[in-house]
Amino acid sequence: MAQYTLASLLILTTAYDPLTVNIGFAVLAGIITWFAVPALSEIFIKAGLKGMDLCKKSKQIIPESMGMVAGLIYLVVMFLFIPFPFMKWFAASQDGRQEELALLTFPHLKLAELLSALLSIQSMVFLGFADDVLDIRWRFKMPLPAIAAIPLLVVYWVNAGVTYIVVPIPLRPILGHLIDLGVLYYIYMGMVAIFCTHSINIMAGINGVEVGQSLVIAVSIALNDILFLQSSSSSAPAIETHLFSLYFILPFIGVSVGLFIHNRYPSRVFIGDTYCYFAGMTFAVVGILAHYSKTLLLFFIPQIFNFLLSAPQLFRLVPCPRHRIPRFNRGTGLMEPSRVILDQEAFDEEPLTIIKPRHGTQHLHPQQQMTLRRSASTASLGGSTQTGSSSHTLQESALPADPPSRSVTPPPGQLTPSSSSPSLFSFSPSSLIPSKSRHSPMPRTSLKRSGWICVKLLEALGLTQVRYDAQTGQRPIEMTNLTIMNLILLKAGPMSEQNLTLSVMLVQTICSAIAFIIRHQLVIYVYDVPS
Structure with a gap:
């Protein structure tokens, strides 16, 4: 009581x-x-x-x-x-x-x-x-x-x-x-x-x-x-x-x-x-x-x-996919920045083995994460192969592979796999010489001028990472999605x-x-x- x-x-x-x-x-x-x-x-x-x-x-x-x-x-x-x-x-x-x-x-x-x-x-x-x-x-x-x-x-x-x-x-x-x-x-x-x-x-x-x-x-x-x-x-x-x-x-x-x-x-x-x-x-x-x-x-x-x-x-x-959340890499178990294709035509035409030297290594779109087939004569790579994953890494970059249904022959002067050299790539200095399209204010692209300006500005501020076409180095093909979580991954690297x-x-x-x-x-x- x-x-x-x-x-x-x-x-x-x-x-x-x-x-x-x-x-x-x-x-x-x-x-x-x-x-x-x-x-x-x-x-x-x-x-x-x-x-x-x-x-x-x-x-x-x-x-x-x-x-x-x-x-x-x-x-x-x-x-x-x-x-x-x-x-x-x-x-x-x-x-x-x-x-x-x-x-x-x-x-x-x-x-x-x-x-x-x-x-x-x-x-x-x-x-x-x-x-x-x-x-x-x-x-x-x-x-x-x-x-x-x-x-x-x-x-x-x-x-x-x-x-x-x-x-x-x-x-x-x-x-x-x-x-x-x-x-x-x-x-x-x-x-x-x-x-x-x-x-x-x-x-x-x-x-x-x-x-x-x-x-x-x-x-x-x-x-x-x-x-x-x-x-x-x-x-x-x-x-x-x-x-x-x-x-x-x-x-x-x-x-x-x-x-x-x-x-x-x-x-x-x-x-x-x-x-x-x-x-x-x-x-x-x-x-x-x-x-x-x-x-x-x-x-x-x-x-x-x-x-x-x-x-x-x-x-x-710029293109906005339905979901812009970071991408989960099943091989590493880590989250990576997701990407959006800016120019589908250029993306389809782009040789999958090309990485633009002046912008450093790039993470590739999931569509490019294919099995890399190497011959026995290719020298040992400096990166690591992800067990149970379809992506392979060289230092910071995930290397794409040739689709089984087609063979890719990169144009002259671009980065190509080399089987006769201990290094992975050999290239001609002509690939670093600006072409005519580099002098034009805006390259041929599916982006509108306002979108192209946004992409260049965001890249200059370090808020996104852009991959360009291999021939001119001016045509943007894809970029990381514009969210704060993708930016954290871009700056700090992949994480759980x-x-x-x-x-x-x-x-x-x-x-x-x-x-x-x-x-x-x-x-x-x-x-x-x-x-």
Whole structure:
């Protein structure tokens, strides 16, 4: 009996502290997600939501769209949490304390904000699951986050939403102290919802990377909220908005940790687009309603960089394959940068044994990874042969082979296998003399001029690796896909899938640290900060 009395007293004591209750719900949500994901996996497989991990040698069937489980648990926990921020109003009405109740005007707008935020998140969980099942085309699903954010924006407008922005100090002599954007501010918030959602979705494809980057962002948001709560200079409205942010972020961290345990390498579940939509809308909700969308975007520095890097492919300036995730080398068990063919005609005509000397060794397209047949008279190579793989390596380069159905005779002056010399290649100096096409501003290629300029610029910045045709050295044939994961592999070399996920999370963590420095240290040079 004493135990039940103690439990009741503990509940009554903590019920009036919403943050404590929220932390308890967050822990509970993480534990439930941890147990629910494997328990429901078989149900998803039987429903046809399943697939194979292409980056593994095994052919194990894995359930897909398990982000729906995390999203539903999050929503249930948040629904149960709704009464607690308003507990003192409920308690005053039940106790009949009319005088106290008269002084406590119920915050209807705050309740509307909470409900509209949950409605927007719930809408994105539903739309994400629909995308996993129906495979909605990009042109249709692109504006979905902005549509789902409409309830949020309407409540923001009803709550006398501020549409002006503070001008940075260096620009105030020209633009003044404040600028009222009006309806443009609502368009901006809709674009924030779209970006937060899709930026996580395009930075995905390997075990744990979606949940991993979202966890780092969520923890960064929570730390930022705690700093504001602990700051003596924070005003009452700022404390209230950052508490509101914590109410949404802490349960999200809980379900994400429970899901990450099963989604990290080697993944036992796939999360699908559902989790990406759910995570992005959760971040957009706290950024909009807590009035720190600019700070939120600072935590998205890797996603912003990934979007800018991917823009030439996303906007079709250069070819964009359906999947741009790094390529799994079954021989080495490592992830390598994936490639896209820029000129299919030149690719088909290109002799497969040619590697352009001035650009160093190149990783070759999977279509060129064929068995290399060497005669007994060929000298021993300096590279290593991959057992059980169709690719062979010489130093850093994977050597292509002649297809069994045809023989390849490289043109004069190009690199050719030599059977009479201890070295692998012999070539004529004439191959290094520029041809006429080298003097033309743009070689004959299937790329448009804008795409050709993008390829040259990205190569000059070291953001991609381009392979050119052997005859002129100017016609781009293929390049590495433009994603941050392919760039990490390009700079750091092939690595395991687990290390690649950890590398992305490390980059995300470093960028979050930079964001904190900008927001809390360098901000005094841009905006007025109360002392």
